[in-house]
Amino acid sequence: MTQQGHAVREVVVGVDGSDEARRALTWALCEARLRGTAVRAVTVWVGHRPPDDADGADRSGSVARFEADAVAGMRADADAAARATGTTAVPVVPEVRYGHPARTLIEVAGADGLLVVGSRGLGGLHGRLVGSVGQQCAQYADGPVVVVRGDSPAAGADAGGRVVVGVDGSADSVTAARFAAAEARLRGAQLHVVHGWIDTVSGYGGPLWAVPDTTLQEEAGATLQQSLRAAGLDRPGDLRVRAEAVQGVELDVLVDVAGGADLLVVGSRGRSGWAGLLLGSVGLHCVTAAPCPVAVVR
Template sequence: MSEKYLIGVDGSEQSRVALAWGLARATERGAAVELLHVADDSFLSESVAFLSEAQEASEQMLQGETEYARSLGFEGRISGTAVVGHPIAEVEEASRHADLLVLGAHGGSRFAGSFFGTRAVKAAATAHCPVAVVPKHEPGTGVVVGVDGSEASQRAIAFAAEEASLRGAPLIAVYAWMPPLTPGLEYLWSEELVESQRAAAEEAIAIGVAGLAERYPDLEIRREIVQSPPVAALVQAAEHAELLVVGSRGRGGISRLLLGSVSHGVLQALPCPVIVTRA
């Protein structure tokens, strides 16, 4: 069974950047595409007439974006859903039946159907599938993945390795560490402390990438150990990359709303397209 990509649309330039990215990926992977437009009902009257008009406007927006998708040359399977409701709730429900959710990125929109900017962070926290947030960017090289030894990181590495292999790009595994001391007191760091931190980092990366060489014989794996806060390290490493992959620790229930400081931080910076993997 082929994959299905759910792509949020609202007619904005940022949305169309993500749409083009998602369609290109779907073409490469033979995936089906579903476009989703949500007319936010938060500020709408609850009268039947207003809601009916909002639904009609949502359907018109969806039709226009479907035609735009075809104008880009996409020849694969494409469907669409236009709804009136709470954007995050509607996206979460729709993501139950998708293999990847693709969203544009900007700080806000005049369109009632927009669920981007900070809402993209919320969507990434609540979605039931991996989420790609795509900014306007120059094509780069390499797939960067954050490594920290956690189960979430292990899932991100597996996802990133497959991405890098399919793209014929190097996998750049980044482990960022900071000694557990107050900044400015670096002179108190002992050589033993620094060496133990580096050893732990090297072990975490070694465990994280174990088995990848056998599974992907042609995959180039680069290991980077950086003495820096994780978000800063990943953003810098991905500045000229084609993709950054990070893991989410959400495991269901209320904990799914806690995206994690690293995932949240890179989604705010967006040095390149970012995919947040799910449990």
Template sequence: MSQPENAIVAGVDGSVRSIEAAQWAAGEARRHSTRLHVLLINDDPARDGSAGEAVREAAAACREAAPDVPVSAEVRAGHPVEGLLRAEEAARLLVLGSRGLGGFADALLGSVSSEVATRASGAVVVVRGDVEHSGGPVVVGLDDSPGIDNALRFALDAAAARGCELLAVQAWHEAGLLAPSLPPAERDETQLRIEQHAHQQLAEWTNRYPGLRARAVAVLAHPVPALVDAAATSPLLVVGHRGSGGFSGLFLGSVASGVLHHARCPVAVVR
């Protein structure tokens, strides 16, 4: 079956990790009352039979995980990265595993998932770990780039769907490695200014989500460990992909790639 319009798409390769990611996607489809489409990109016509078996197995696991979610399945020929990027263009959300274990076509090895997440035009979730955390907040990274609204909106929707708190983290650092450290008073003043900016930035959105608990913090640290630490018990960490720099240069691609490799929870990269 071809990809339904506006469905959540789970890219699989037959590995255990990719099936776990697809089951996470099924839960997300249930939260948002939408369809799930399980997709395998086959780059070897000699393995068409195995591809069909692998995608049917993944779809069955998703139906078991979320019986009320409509699930379709498809095998497409092509290069995994390019095929997944084309699927993402028509998807509500693309979900991938963080690392395959051989599986059918090695389609979701970490390098492929990272490349898709950082090249996609919309939102991609890379699922890390075996089980989604519960009880912690959805975490979103802040900066002052024009595109941050997309990441904030995605994170607020995710927190509202889960009925959990949103934690917005603004990481900042002092000027270059060779520059002298700020005097304590100036450092405190800068911290306060950035924290106030983060609160204001978040407040502009939270009034659209009545009843949602949300808070913002500023952290003097490199953005990758700051976000990874903040999301230690989070069900989802949300980052933008490209920003203009601002306080911390937070959303340069290297930071998105860093959290993809080090976070212990699913990571959403939002263009």
């Protein structure tokens, strides 16, 4: 795959025995099959020692048993997911690590791995829609991160569905559009490019007649076309592309349009969002509210 398509060394998935992690593992297996690569399933025990080694004593036997049990659990989950999705040929490498979960997963994935996490794992903050690990990975990872949301993450993974990407003219959104195009090609899916726009004058910066609505709509169309050109999607090719400018707040527009999609792709930070955040408000809203898996592309 070309660099613009984000060549992936391997698919790295964080697992912890939760249902959300199993869905993430299922999605990772389907993605790895499409990409022709392996899955590295990683469980991270918080801290620097396994649970039976809390006092630092030499308990190599108990440590080995703990790790063997963890690996066996990962293999069992992977085997079950592979049988259910027909991905038994995908190599799975289970791995046990110790340390900070999000930091460790980001380190394992690196810049050339695709990191996959569940929407909320056992170690997450239970009062939140997205666990702290998933949110931190989406915020700080060096490469693309997929937060698996929805009840059936593997549905349509190679069934010719739809991949949605939000664009706003920023460099991040152009990168996201290229990644989304590669994902759509892998699936034989339609690429749905969406630009959300609102009347930023009426009711906030001036009277209703300050800027004609047609002008704002024309500007939105121009931004959409500019994004398509920058991503190389404005020419006929092997990809079915649907592009539209939709009136509404961008974060709400993307979540609405993503209904029934295989994947929603967003840039790590668009023109909006706070300068101090690596993940803008639109991306953060999508990973907490979208009805399907969300890819955050740096």
